[in-house]
Amino acid sequence: MTEKDLGAARRVAVTGIGMRTPAGNTVKQAAATLLAAESTATTLPELVDGDAVVTFGCAVSELDEHEHLTPKERRQLDRPSRLALCAALDAVRDAGPEWTIEPDRGGVFVGTGIGGLSTMEDAALRNQHRPNRIPAMTVVRVMNSSPAGRIGAKLGLRGASPTISTACASGATAIGEAARRIRSGDLDVAVAGGVDAPLSPLVVSAFAAMRALSTRVDAPRLASRPFDDDRDGFVMAEGAVFLVLERLDRARERGAHIFGEVAGYHANTDPGDIVAPAPDGAIAAACVQAALHDAGLSAADITHVSAHGTSTTQGDRAEALALARAFGDRCPPVTAPKGVVGHMVGAAGAFEAAMALVFAADGVVPPVANFRSGRDAEPIDLVVGAPRRVAPGPAVSTSFGFGGQNASLVLTPAPAIP
Template sequence: MSDIAVTGLGLLTAAGADAGSTWQGVCSGVPTAALDPRLGDVPVPLSCRVPDFDVKALLGRDVWRMDRSAHLALAAAHEAVADAGLDPASWDGARVGVVVGVGTESKDTIVASVRKYIDHAYAAVSPLTVPRSMVNAPAAEIGIALGAYGPSMAVTTACASGATALGVARDLLLADRCDIVLAGGIEAPCHPVTSLSFSQMGALSTRLHDPAGASRPFDADRDGFVLAEGAGILVLERAKDARARRASPHAYFCGYGSSTDGYHYAAAHPEGTGIERAYRAALADAGLEPADIGHVNAHGTATPMNDRIEGVTLRRIFHGRPPAVTSTKGVTGHTLGAAGAVEAVLAVLTLRHQMIPPTANLDRLDPDIDLDVVAKVPRPCRVETVASNSFGFGGHNTVLVLRRA
């Protein structure tokens, strides 16, 4: 398969409102989880929210008609396009696509409208309830704002959505459906209803006495993830097209694999068979062997069972000698549908800076997870190829392979 060039990066997480500040934040290893008064009196009022994000400065008068997920999407898209050195005023918009992964619809607008319905305040229900909350709203708003008139779509594979969107975008480029695709993932899930649902499921960390220490991927004392918002958008082009316009790629997207466990609506397959299938497919797509991978950006949500399954499966895939592993969710929290794209951006930055960010809050590695997990401080490295893997409810597994430019 032909390589796809990554020519632009846009990123917003709780570690920073752009790619540069997020990179510094994850490399510092300083967690961002905190008690969130906006979550009200739910049992687990913890979240990781994007700091210092002036949406009005970016969107002006249009801010009122969009939900938080669209705000994040547009900010990341604008940053990515500028980083790629592209001018939407001069590109052929019909050849520019948009693929955005989203885990769930926006709760802010829907819950507000449902409350008005229950109170019989029918006339107060906003006519924008559906347009603001639909899962394709972020993709649509990017197309409207930037004049991208090619294929535009939302992809939803739960917490693998952002990574799956990048794979779909790569397929569009290889099939010559587009010349440029803005692709990634968005999620704005920090709402009481979302928190309550995951809390009832037992998926969230309940470390309320130590919010900063709540997200603990691969740690023996982990007890669940921390809800987080974020957005990651990458500008993708065929390598030959990037060369023709003298762009300087950050990295090359050279392999993509996906699979479904076909096992359970929420739990991962205990033997990680679907994860392994996705890895085999991604490596075959890239023309690589497991030994060619120099680093893994893991899913690593800090849930007890899933981290263990991921760790055991990685050891099997890499024949008992996995490369250095990290989970940046210790700093950023779990951005759900955005996670795969957020971590793809961080994997690209790992290649560019030759530095692996640490896994925050890893004080004592779970003895059942026999991996070389980078902890406490970033690790300088000589890495040519990185794998970034993401998994989601419903048994969705996605693996991306990225190569140094």
């Protein structure tokens, strides 16, 4: 293998994307929803009936699972596993009919922040007075590792299948770690992404008790407003997003459609408060800069940033300062998808990375929903009002989670691949 061939073998292409999100179940649907900057938040009957403190969120309207799941699987699997399987199988189909892999050379990497907590809540409420009647599949349903196991079994993959839980950075971390395993030569292909289905009364009320959620119960669509002065917390959401990652040389050989590359990745930890980031953004900025270094790019090469942008006061302020530190006075345009889709927790970073790659190739940056004015956004170039045209090129996606879990991805669109 020549040095040129070796380089291509160590580069990681994205050849498939699958999703189940509040913005839509395809890339085309999600892109249109983000470009329109219209929130998907709405009052949810299950939260109202369960007397949740906050009664709205962003839900997947149609799971559309019959194509991928058998009747038995639909009975046995909980919602996170069903969301994950549908999204992952869509990603594999998107990678092309010639997508084949030696079982030992393919892996599954799943990020989740909540895991089976809502499933455990449902099991406890249904069986609290009759523990001897708990269904036999309950343990399998609530295990955080179930989605990864189900995807691996469905695809017949025998390589690594870790479940990664780095809070709100879980989906991004799963993609980054999968890319590392491909770059190291351990794997040729990986299905990587994130999933969470936290829209249950207990989970939502627990986040509300932390004062992390918006309480705009009378105006759900105005609730998620990243970087806006009037923000009061994030909006809980569900979803699953998976990418097919594979060696660039392998993707080229089989003539795959290549969305682009996972060109850089870094993760670090803010060891301060368990929920609040370092107020100066220094550690998050270091994460972004290290990901750029990993990609062999400079700050000036980046055409836009897909920010974590949760719509929390401390989080958005610290992230704006982090981006200003990382990019200096040449900050690229910044968007924040959570204004539209809310916070999908473990799936958030995967969704934002996937859409950042798509928009980077198209040369367009979606506006931030519900933004009117924000002093904390002054250090960055926030896109508001209407989509903005940029030159196609590399993008950065940031994910910053509870417990100081930070992850940054650099995505390079296919037109820029030499």
